[in-house]
Amino acid sequence: xxxxxxxxxxxxxxxxxxxxxxxxxxxRFVRFVPLILAAAAVIxxxxxxxxxxNSDNEACLACHTAPGMNLTLPSTEVVSVTIxxxxxxxxxxxxxxxxxxCHPANVEIPHPALTVNTLREFQKQATAVCxxxxxxxxxxxxxxxxxxxxxxxxxxxxxxxxxxxxxxxxRVTSGxxxxxxxxxxxxxxxxxxxIEKYGLxxxxxxxxxxxxxxxxxxxxxxxxxxxxxxxxxxxxxGEHDIRAASDPxxxxxxxxxxxxxxxxxxxxxxxxxxxxxxxxxxxxxAAPLVWYVQIFYSVLIPSVVGFLIVLTVLDLSxxxxxxxxxxxx
Amino acid sequence: xxxxxxxxxxTTETVVRFTLPQRIEHVILxxxxxxxxxxxLPQKYFYTAWAERIIVLLGGIERVRTIHRFFAVVLILEALxxxxxxxxxxxxxxxxGDMGVAFGDVRNILGDIAYLVGxxxxxxxxxxxxxxxxxxxxxxxxxxxxMAATGLIMWVPEVVTRxxxxxxxxxxxxxxxxxxxxxxxxxxxxxxxxxxxxxxxxPMDPAMWTGRMDLQRLEHDHRTEYERLTQLTQPAQLTQLPxxxxxxxxxxxxxxxQ
Numbered sequence: 001x002x003x004x005x006x007x008x009x010x011x012x013x014x015x016x017x018x019x020x021x022x023x024x025x026x027x028r029f030v031r032f033v034p035l036i037l038a039a040a041a042v043i044x045x046x047x048x049x050x051x052x053x054n055s056d057n058e059a060c061l062a063c064h065t066a067p068g069m070n071l072t073l074p075s076t077e078v079v080s081v082t083i084x085x086x087x088x089x090x091x092x093x094x095x096x097x098x099x100x101x102c103h104p105a106n107v108e109i110p111h112p113a114l115t116v117n118t119l120r121e122f123q124k125q126a127t128a129v130c131x132x133x134x135x136x137x138x139x140x141x142x143x144x145x146x147x148x149x150x151x152x153x154x155x156x157x158x159x160x161x162x163x164x165x166x167x168x169x170x171r172v173t174s175g176x177x178x179x180x181x182x183x184x185x186x187x188x189x190x191x192x193x194x195i196e197k198y199g200l201x202x203x204x205x206x207x208x209x210x211x212x213x214x215x216x217x218x219x220x221x222x223x224x225x226x227x228x229x230x231x232x233x234x235x236x237x238g239e240h241d242i243r244a245a246s247d248p249x250x251x252x253x254x255x256x257x258x259x260x261x262x263x264x265x266x267x268x269x270x271x272x273x274x275x276x277x278x279x280x281x282x283x284x285x286a287a288p289l290v291w292y293v294q295i296f297y298s299v300l301i302p303s304v305v306g307f308l309i310v311l312t313v314l315d316l317s318x319x320x321x322x323x324x325x326x327x328x329x
Numbered sequence: 330x331x332x333x334x335x336x337x338x339x340t341t342e343t344v345v346r347f348t349l350p351q352r353i354e355h356v357i358l359x360x361x362x363x364x365x366x367x368x369x370l371p372q373k374y375f376y377t378a379w380a381e382r383i384i385v386l387l388g389g390i391e392r393v394r395t396i397h398r399f400f401a402v403v404l405i406l407e408a409l410x411x412x413x414x415x416x417x418x419x420x421x422x423x424x425x426g427d428m429g430v431a432f433g434d435v436r437n438i439l440g441d442i443a444y445l446v447g448x449x450x451x452x453x454x455x456x457x458x459x460x461x462x463x464x465x466x467x468x469x470x471x472x473x474x475x476m477a478a479t480g481l482i483m484w485v486p487e488v489v490t491r492x493x494x495x496x497x498x499x500x501x502x503x504x505x506x507x508x509x510x511x512x513x514x515x516x517x518x519x520x521x522x523x524x525x526x527x528x529x530x531x532p533m534d535p536a537m538w539t540g541r542m543d544l545q546r547l548e549h550d551h552r553t554e555y556e557r558l559t560q561l562t563q564p565a566q567l568t569q570l571p572x573x574x575x576x577x578x579x580x581x582x583x584x585x586x587q
Contacts, residue, residue, distance in 0.1 A: 211483075211502065214375045215390060221381055222389035229391075268487040274495025275486055282499070289500045297507030304511060308519045311461075314445035319528050321447065 060099040060106075061085050077119040083167050091169040102129045102166065123159045130160040140240040145247075156194055162187075175227035179220045182207060185233045206279040207233070236260050245278075343541035344558065354411060355537055358469070361404040365476075366513050368397040373506045401480055408473045426457045430467065434460045454552035461523050465515075472512045479505040 063069070064083045071079040088094040093102075100107045116122045131138040141147045149157040163184060164172065171177050182204065188194045190204035207213040215230035236252050243250035251260045257273040265272060282290035322328035347355070371380035371393065387393050418425045437460050440453035458466070479501035482489050486498045524534045536542045548555040 210499070214372070218372075218375055218381075218384055218390035221385055265487050269489070269491030271493065271495045272487060272490040275490055275498035276495070277499050282503075287496050287499060289494075289496045290503055293500045293503045293507070297504070297511070301507060301511050301514070305514050305518060308515060311442070311445075312518060312522045314442065315522070315527070318445045318447070 056098045056100060056107075057088075057094075061088075071114070073114070073117060073119060073122065075118040077122075079119065079122060087168040087171070091167070091171075093166060093169045120155050123161050126161045126166070127159040130164075130166070134160075137240045144238075144240060144242045145244045146242060154198075156188065156197070158188065174225070175223075176225045178227045178232060179216060179224065181232040181234055182213065182216060201279055203279040206277075206281065210277065231264060235264065342544045343539075344544055344547055345540060346536040346542045347540045349540065350414070352537060352540055354407060357403065357407045361400045361407065362512075362516070364400040365397060365404065366509070368393045368400070369509055370513070372397070373509065398484065401477070404473065405477050408477070428458060428463055428466050430463055434463060452550075452552075454556070455550065455554070456557075457551060457554040459551065461519070465520055465523070468512070468515055472508055475504060475508045476512070479508070 061083060064081060065085050067082055069080065069082045071081050073079065105112050114122070116125055142151070146157050150159070160166075186204040189200060190202075194200065195202060208217060212230040212232075216228040216232060219226070219228040219230070238251055243253075245252045245254075247253060248255065250256065254273075257276070258268065258270070261268050261273050261276070277287045277290065280286035282288070282294060284291060319328065367383070368387070371383040372390075374380045384390055384393055387396065415425065433456075437453045437455060440449065441460070443449045444452050482498055482501035483505065486495075490498065524530070524537070525532060527534075544555070547558075
């Protein structure tokens, strides 16, 4: 789910149904009329093909850099339409495309009314736009477990803009983005509603407690923008091509697991893959040795500590008794 | 202080408890144990605010782990030295004091509990090291072996899993954390009480600092050892050196106690 763009309540549920007759709102449109007029003037004045691209974008950005510009969809979901011009210009999209490339309908001002009612429809529309150039990724995605779920009609499954911000496309290469990948995947994979609905395992919780997850969490404390050295979700599972672990083509399928480990642990021994507890909670059926050690210490620590406390209290009370009786100076 | 002692008629004769190398070993143990605990606990309790503060204070998780591993090596080297020193002393027939655990220690524990609850009037006669000290010693031996083994497994899991099943890596992680917690709690409760907070020795037992113990206290706390030494030689000859220059019993426990 796109953390940046949506107006969903924290648990991921969409808000209540739209009431009939409500139209897409262009919020605070009136306030930007002077700006829009200025932008229109820029478009008219900046003639010539060489300057067309930049000036087109400038016309759009004349309004769309205002902080807090939101679209409220009929479903009451909110989409931010504020663009950071610096980040957009620095991204491959900003260098190669104009706003109109992806938003051809919106060259007119005022923009025509949106044809979608919900955020999901909005995302699907965006995904169709992405696919016009990123056909390779779209093909990978359609083969993935997420792509299959999309075809099966499940509307909780991430689409392009759930993970990517097309107006800041370079962000995916940054350390900050990498460090946030567990939380990004956790938007769904830590959400109780989605875990329950699809019978998912609590992979986010187990990741955040095992070595890689702990390292990533702690690394971010002092180095939020540096790429965490420990594995994040995508290092093992892939990105657009994530498959179910039971799929023989999955990187985390038992047959491929050691190869995947050796991406980061090139000298890993033959039994190394079993060091990974596969997001399972240790128990009699999963990593039993870990479970036995847990039980051992959960018995040993209270027993020893209890025994030592008892002896200490006895020692102190004997001393105090002797003092009270006057048998100890 | 020394003059006061003479005034009260208290003996200042002492007996050697720990040699200088042993006391240096103890200082190395103090330093490495504390640094390892300070850099290890935030990793065990990574989800707490105090853990985050310590990690930020030390400059990040990678530096915390570097420090932790450096002092782990220090402790392992110290442990190897200790084992070597014990073996060398055995081979040379030198006396190091009996840390061996025997049935007598069980009897002493029961006897001491009986004394503490008031079932008997006197403490059992302890040897050079009583059961409390033997417990601590063997806890350190056991703990160091467990911590070193599990720590090394986590340090080089790639190598270990060439021969051993992978599940020992997460198992080592659990054992490392559990053993660490046990060791820290044992030190806070047991060692701090027996070596620092016991009313008759507060604020600290000077034996590990000066290497020496008052004959009078030896007689009271380690009677078997006292009797063994007095059989070997005359009490006056027990003390090879005069009393340590520094006061061994600060104001908190005035002369005449015990």
